[in-house]
Amino acid sequence: xxxxxxxxxxxxxxxxxxxxxxxxxxxEVQPANVTSAKDYIVPVESSxxxxxxxxxxGKPNTVVDTTPEFSQPKPKPSQGVxxxxxxxxxxxxxxxxxxxxxxxxxxxxxxxxxxxxRTKIGDSTSQTQLESDVTAILKTGLFADARVSxxxxxxxxxxxxxxxxxxxxxxxxxxxxxxxxxxxESFFQNQLGKEVSPTTLDxxxxxxxxxxxxxxxxxxxxxxxxxxxxxxLNIEVAEGVIGDIQIRFLDKEGEPTDGRTRESFVREQxxxxxxxxxxxxxxxxxxGNLYRTGLFQQADINLNGDAxxxxxxxxxxxxxxxxxNAGGGYNQTTGLFGTLNxxxxxxxxxxxxxxxxxxxxxxxxxxxxxxGSPYRTSNPDNPGYEISAFRRRNTSATFxxxxxxxxxxxxxxxxxxxxxxxxxxxxxxxxxxxxxYTRTSIRDSEGNLSPVDEQGNRLSYSENGIDDLVTxxxxxxxxxxxxxxxxxxxxxxxxxxxxxxxxxxxxIFMNRLQASYSNYTKVNLLGQDSPEVLAFNIxxxxxxxxxxxxxxxxxxxxxSVRGYNSGEVASGRSYVLASAEYRxxxxxxxxxxxxxxxxxxxxxxxxxxxxxxxxxxxxxGSGFGYGAGVRVNSPIGILRADFGINDQGSSKxxxxxxxxx
Numbered sequence: 064x065x066x067x068x069x070x071x072x073x074x075x076x077x078x079x080x081x082x083x084x085x086x087x088x089x090x091e092v093q094p095a096n097v098t099s100a101k102d103y104i105v106p107v108e109s110s111x112x113x114x115x116x117x118x119x120x121g122k123p124n125t126v127v128d129t130t131p132e133f134s135q136p137k138p139k140p141s142q143g144v145x146x147x148x149x150x151x152x153x154x155x156x157x158x159x160x161x162x163x164x165x166x167x168x169x170x171x172x173x174x175x176x177x178x179x180x181r182t183k184i185g186d187s188t189s190q191t192q193l194e195s196d197v198t199a200i201l202k203t204g205l206f207a208d209a210r211v212s213x214x215x216x217x218x219x220x221x222x223x224x225x226x227x228x229x230x231x232x233x234x235x236x237x238x239x240x241x242x243x244x245x246x247x248e249s250f251f252q253n254q255l256g257k258e259v260s261p262t263t264l265d266x267x268x269x270x271x272x273x274x275x276x277x278x279x280x281x282x283x284x285x286x287x288x289x290x291x292x293x294x295x296l297n298i299e300v301a302e303g304v305i306g307d308i309q310i311r312f313l314d315k316e317g318e319p320t321d322g323r324t325r326e327s328f329v330r331e332q333x334x335x336x337x338x339x340x341x342x343x344x345x346x347x348x349x350x351g352n353l354y355r356t357g358l359f360q361q362a363d364i365n366l367n368g369d370a371x372x373x374x375x376x377x378x379x380x381x382x383x384x385x386x387x388n389a390g391g392g393y394n395q396t397t398g399l400f401g402t403l404n405x406x407x408x409x410x411x412x413x414x415x416x417x418x419x420x421x422x423x424x425x426x427x428x429x430x431x432x433x434x435g436s437p438y439r440t441s442n443p444d445n446p447g448y449e450i451s452a453f454r455r456r457n458t459s460a461t462f463x464x465x466x467x468x469x470x471x472x473x474x475x476x477x478x479x480x481x482x483x484x485x486x487x488x489x490x491x492x493x494x495x496x497x498x499x500y501t502r503t504s505i506r507d508s509e510g511n512l513s514p515v516d517e518q519g520n521r522l523s524y525s526e527n528g529i530d531d532l533v534t535x536x537x538x539x540x541x542x543x544x545x546x547x548x549x550x551x552x553x554x555x556x557x558x559x560x561x562x563x564x565x566x567x568x569x570x571i572f573m574n575r576l577q578a579s580y581s582n583y584t585k586v587n588l589l590g591q592d593s594p595e596v597l598a599f600n601i602x603x604x605x606x607x608x609x610x611x612x613x614x615x616x617x618x619x620x621x622x623s624v625r626g627y628n629s630g631e632v633a634s635g636r637s638y639v640l641a642s643a644e645y646r647x648x649x650x651x652x653x654x655x656x657x658x659x660x661x662x663x664x665x666x667x668x669x670x671x672x673x674x675x676x677x678x679x680x681x682x683x684g685s686g687f688g689y690g691a692g693v694r695v696n697s698p699i700g701i702l703r704a705d706f707g708i709n710d711q712g713s714s715k716x717x718x719x720x721x722x723x724x
Contacts, residue, residue, distance in 0.1 A: 155189045155190050155191050156189065156190070157187045157188070157189045158187065158188060158189070158219045158220055159185070159186075159187055159188075159218060159219030159220070160182050160183065160184055160185065160186055160187070160188045160219060160220055160222050161184070161185075161216060161218050161219045161220060161221055162184060162221040162222065163177070163180075163182055163183065163184050163222045163224070164221075164222070164223050164224070165177060165223075165224045165225075165226060166223055166224070166225045166226070167225055167226040167227055167228065168206070168226050168227075168228040168258060169228070169258060169260065171260060171261065171262060172205060172206075172226065172228055172258070172259075172260075173226075175203060175205065175261070176200055176203075176224055176226060179196075179199045179200055179202075179203060180196035180199060180200065180224065181195065181196060181199075182196050182222055188220070188222065193211050193213070193222070196211065196224070197209050197210065197211055197224075200224065200226060204229075204289065204290055205228060205229060205259050205261070205290065206226045206227060206228055206229060207227045207228070207229050207292040208226070208227040209224065209225070209226045209227070210224070210225050211223065211224050211225070212225070228258040228259055229258070229259045229290045229291070229292055229294065230256070230257065230258055230259070230294055231251075231254050231255055231256070231257065231258075231259055231290060231294055231295075231296045232255065232256065232293075232294030232295070233255070233294060233295050233296065234247060234248050234251055234255070234295070234296045234298060235295050235296070235297050235298065236298050236300070237287075237297065237298065237299045237300070238286075238299055238300050238301065238302070239300050239302065240302055240304065240339075240340050241278070241280060241283075241302060241340045242271070242274070242275070242283075242300060242302070246274065247271060247298060250267040250270040250271045250274070251263075251264070251267040251296065251298075253266075253267075254267060254296065255296075259290045259296075264288055264296075268285050268288060271285055271298075271300075272284060272285060275302070278342075279342045279343040279344040279345070280302060280303060280340055280341065280342055280343075281303075281341070281343050282302070282303025282341045282366075282370050282373060283300060283301065283302040283303050283340070283370060284300070284301055284370050285298065285299070285300055286299050286300060286301045286370070286371075287299035301369070301370035301371045302340045302341075302370070303340055303341040303370050303373050304338065304339070304340055304341070304371070304372055304373070305335060305336070305337050305338065305339050305340070305341055305372075305373060305374075305375060306337060306368060306372045306373060306374045307337065307374045307375075308330070308333070308335070308336075308337055308374070308375050308376075308377070309374070309375070309376040309377070310322075310326045310329050310330065310376075310377050310379065311376055311377065311378050311379070312324075312379050312380075312381065313378055313379065313380050314380070315360075315380060322379065322381055323381060323384070323409060323412055324358055324379075324381060324409060324412050324413075324414075325411075325412040325413055328412060328413045328414065329353070329377070329379070331439065331441035331442065332349065332352045332353055332356065332439065332440075332441050333349045333352075333377075333441075334348060334349055334352075334440075335349055335375070341366075341373055341375075346364060346375075350362050350363070350364070351545065352440060352441075353377075353379070354545060354546045354547065355542065355547055356414050356437070357382065357384075357408055357414075357547055357548055358381060358382060358384055358408065358409050358414060359379050359380060359381055359382055360380045360381065360382040361378075361379070361380040362377065362378070362379050362380075363377075363378050364376060364377055364378065365378060381409075382548065383697075383698040383699060383700070384407060384408040384409040385406065385407040385408075385409065386404070386405075386406050386407075386698070386699040386700075387403075387404070387405050388402075388403075388404040388699075389401070389402065389403050389404075390402045395508050397422065397424025397425070397426050397427040397429070398424050398425035398426040398427075399424060399425045400422055400423060400424030400425070400427075401422075401423055401424075402420075402421065402422050402423075403419070403420075403421040404419070404420050404421075405417075405418065405419045406418045406419075413436075414436070414437060414439075415434070415435070415436045416433065416434065416435045416436070416437070416449070417433070417434050418431075418432060418433050418434075419431075419432045420432070427456060428454070429454055429455045429456060430452075430453065430454055430455075431451070431452075431453040431454075431455060432451065432452055432453070433449055433450065433451035433452075434449070434450055434451075435447065435448055435449030435450065435484075436448060436449075437486065438486045438487055438488070438493070440488075443488075446485045446486055446487040447485065447486035447487065448483070448484065448485050448486070449482075449483075449484045449486075450481070450482075450483050451481055451482050452480070452481040453478065453479060453480060453481065454478070454479040455477075455478055455479075456475055456476065456477040456478070456506070457475065457476060458473050458474065458475055458476075459473075459474040459475065459476045459505075459522075459613060460617045460629050460630045461612055461613050461615055461617055461630060461634050461676050462474040462516065462522060462612075462613075462676055462680075463628075463630060463631070463680060465680050465681075466516050466517060466518060466520070466679060466680055467516065467517055468507050468513045468516060468517060469513065469515070469516070469517045470507060470513070471517070472507040472508050472509075472513075473507075473508070474505060474513075474516065474522060475505070475506050475507065475508065476503060476504075476505060476613055477503070477504045477505075477506050477510075478501055478502065478503050478504075479501075479502055480499070480500045480501035480502055481499075481500060482497055482498065482499040482500070483497060483498050484496070484497030484498075484536075485497065489539065491541065492539045492540065492541050493539070493540045493541065493542065494537075494538070494539055495536070495537070495538040495539075495540075495559075496535070496536070496537050496538075497535070497536045497537075498533075498534075498535055498536075499532075499533070499534045499535075499536060499561075500531075500532070500533050501531075501532045502529065502530070502531050502532075502567075502568075503523065503529070503530045503532065503611070503613060504523075504528055504529045504530075505522040505523045505528045505613075506528070512527065512528035512529065513528060514526060514527060514528035515674075516674075518679060520612075520674035520675065520676070520679055521612060521673050521674040522612055522613070522674060523569070523611060523612070523613070524569040524571055524609060524610075524611040524612075524673065525568050525569035527568065529568045529569075530567075530568055530569040530571060530611050531566065531567025531568045531569060531571075532563055532567075532569075532571055532611070532614075533563060533564045533566055533567065534561045534562060534563045534564070534575075535561070535562050535564070536559060536560070536561040536562075537559065537560055537561075538557065538558065538559035538560075539557070539558050539559075540555065540556065540557040540558075541554075541555070541556045542555045543555065544581075544583060545583075548700070548701070548721075549696070549701060549722070550583045550596070550598075551583060551585055551594040551596050552583055552584065552585050552594075552596075553582075553583055554580070554581060554582045554583065555579075555580070555581045556578075556579070556580045556581075557577075557578065557579045557580075558576075558577070558578040558579075559576070559577050559578075560574060560575070560576050561574065561575040562574050563608075563609075569611070571609045571611060572608050572609050573606055573607065573608040573609040573610060573614075574606070574607045574608055575604065575605075575606050575607075575614075576604055576605055576606075576607070577602070577603070577604035578602065578603060578604070579600065579601070579602035579603075579724075580600070580601055580602070581598065581599065581600040581724050582598070582599045582600075583596055583597070583598050584596065584597045584598075588647075589647060591647075591648055592651075593648035593651070594648075595645070595646065595647045595648070596644075596645075596646040596647075597643075597644075597645055597646075598643070598644040598645075598646060598722075598724070599641075599642070599643050599644075600640075600641065600642045600643075600723075600724040601639070601640070601641045601642075602639070602640050602641075603637070603638060603639040603640070604616060604637065604638055605636060605637040605638075605668075606636050606637070610636055610671075610672060610673060611673070612634075612672055612673050612674045612676050615634040615635060615636065615672045615676060615677070616633075616634070616635050616636070616637070616638040616665065617629065617630035617633070617634050618630070618632040618633040618634075618635070618638055618640065618663040618664075618665060618686065619631040619632035619633070619663070619686060620717075621705070621717040621718075621719045621723075622719070622723060623640060623661065623663055624640070624661040624662065624663045624686045624687070624688045624707075624709065625659065625661055625688045625690060625705050625707030625715065625717060625723075626661075626688030626689070626690060626707030626708050626709035626713065626714060626715050627686055627688060627707075627709050627711075627713075627715065628715065630682075631682065631686075632663055632665075632682060632683060632684070632685065632686035633663070633664070633665035633669055633677050633682050633683065633684045633685065633686070634665070634669060634672060634676045634677035634680075634682060635665025635666065635667075635668040635669045635671075635672065635677060635684070636665075636668040636669075636671045636672055637665060637666045637668040638663060638664065638665050638666065638668075639663065639664055639666060640661070640662070640663040641661070641662050641663075642659065642660070642661045642662075642723060642724060643659065643660050644657050644658065644659045644723065645657065645658045645659075646694070649693075653695060653696040653697070654693060654694070654695050654696075655693070655694040655695075655696075656691065656692070656693055656694070657691065657692045657693070657694060657703075657705070658690075658691050659689065659690060659691070659692065659705065659707075659723070660687070660688070660689040661687070661688045661689070661707075662685075662686070662687045662688075663685065663686055664684065664685035664686075665677065665684050665685070667684065669682065669684050683711070686709055686710060686711070687709065687710040688707045688708065688709040688710070689707065689708060690705060690706045690707035690708050690714075691705075691706060692704055692705035692706060694722070699720070700720050700721055701720065701721050701722060702718075702719075702720060703718070703719050703720070703721070703722070703723075704716065704717070704718050705717050705718075705719075705723075
């Protein structure tokens with residue numbers, strides 16, 4: 064019986080020895096097909112004859128995904144060496160792994176190996192499984208070579224996996240259009256010259272991704288991190304290159320429609336072009352440029368594609384840009400009259416402006432017309448321009464009906480002239496330069512000249528009642544509003560100086576200085592989706608030198624201190640005016656509400672105006688008004704109605720077009 068047992072043990076020992084020899088006699092190891100891991104994919108193709116189960120890769124391919132952490136998922140069950148079907152356990156002896164060790168590489172890499180292999184301490188293993196484990200190690204793409212050896216003992220095998228990590232020596236950047244090579248290298252500086260480390264690679268990927276975000280390339284990402292056995296670390300990026308750019312016009316219901324604006328004109332306003340990398344700041348600037356034309360009520364974009372290539376569609380809802388009105392009536396100045404008004408801010412579909420106000424009466428003929436084209440950043444060499452001409456006669460805003468002409472008639476100002484203005488940026492500012500001519504005559508309703516009022520106060524600068532005023536006006540402005548017609552955010556600053564040339568009747572020599580600042584801030588006090596806005600404006604001005612009385616700053620009225628009539632607060636050489644508004648939507652409709660407060664003062668300059676129109680007419684010199692109003696977004700613009708109460712106890716209901724500022 065003992066001899067029989069001995070024979071069995073001897074036979075088993077021979078079988079174990081034979082299996083051990085097989086483990087060292089595999090001539091070629093072919094890896095299985097490429098598999099996907101959660102954080103990296105490592106396709107490997109290699110063969111290396113060896114006395115051990117091993118593989119020394121020629122060109123392994125490692126893909127490190129850009130997810131925040133590296134992880135090593137368990138490989139799928141082995142499909143056999145080289146993609147062959149697994150060997151039957153009848154032909155492949157299964158033994159117990161009494162110990163499993165990893166030799167070579169850092170502790171981090173050794174832990175990765177232990178997670179990747181199927182052979183575990185205390186579990187069964189086989190020649191096929193050990194070959195599969197070597198393949199799994201190489202598929203991580205972190206090792207230039209890997210081999211396995213075993214030592215038999217009375218309980219099974221002690222398994223040793225020996226690995227040779229890749230040492231990263233250089234970086235190769237692919238598909239980068241905006242990311243500089245030196246910047247990319249700086250993010251992986253701690254990896255160069257050292258054994259590859261998934262943790263270090265992960266930190267570099269995060270830093271590189273953050274660089275894209277910080278610089279506005281919100282679609283860009285790292286698509287591949289691939290260490291090579293020769294020490295090259297391949298970094299492949301997808302930056303969000305722009306493919307096609309489409310322009311789509313929508314109606315107010317969001318349905319496609321034909322736009323009046325030329326598509327070629329829209330494209331000229333866009334800085335972003337096909338083949339460039341998508342950058343958030345550039346797109347925001349382009350949308351701002353479209354809003355600043357005043358042609359669009361809404362402009363936004365849709366993106367279609369991925370980080371490799373993205374198509375952009377601009378969705379545009381046009382604002383009402385053209386209006387025609389006709390009417391008629393009767394007054395003492397013109398008698399029976401008819402009016403025609405035509406305004407178009409998109410003449411020809413290219414944002415050219417044309418306007419004509421015509422008033423024909425039995426006693427008078429008046430008109431005001433202008434034509435122009437604003438400056439466009441898409442065509443920086445050509446300045447914007449506007450040409451205007453006018454002839455009008457109205458009752459004076461400076462001289463109200465409390466003091467009349469010597470014949471008892473009201474004061475009327477007749478004016479005709481024209482101007483030419485050019486616009487072009489000056490650094491970060493929008494600059495303008497214009498030449499203006501105006502001939503002003505003070506007359507009664509019959510057209511007779513009257514240079515003084517019934518109290519002998521001067522109504523014109525010259526003694527004959529006719530003044531010629533030739534001026535050169537220069538201005539600077541900076542407009543950062545999100546929408547020039549109905550702003551909800553941003554600010555606007557303007558400053559101007561208008562210098563007269565002392566020629567013609569009156570030989571007036573003066574300089575008129577003005578400045579204005581407006582700010583708009585979104586708030587959410589009512590919890591609605593539509594924006595609520597806090598709007599503030601402060602402005603001021605002064606006149607140096609000669610000052611015709613009708614050129615005084617008139618304070619009070621719909622566009623000044625609401626609750627007062629036009630010019631009722633003051634007529635001064637200098638002024639300051641401040642306004643605050645809270646604008647809010649009324650449900651989901653084109654109607655909005657506003658609560659406002661206005662204050663203005665002539666800074667005590669009323670008595671420095673020739674003829675002292677403010678003092679002679681007992682204007683207070685300063686005034687305060689507050690109230691509420693409604694705004695209606697109509698086809699001809701924003702219609703407004705304001706009910707104001709002033710500090711004198713009076714109130715006014717006033718109507719106009721457009722916001723107060």
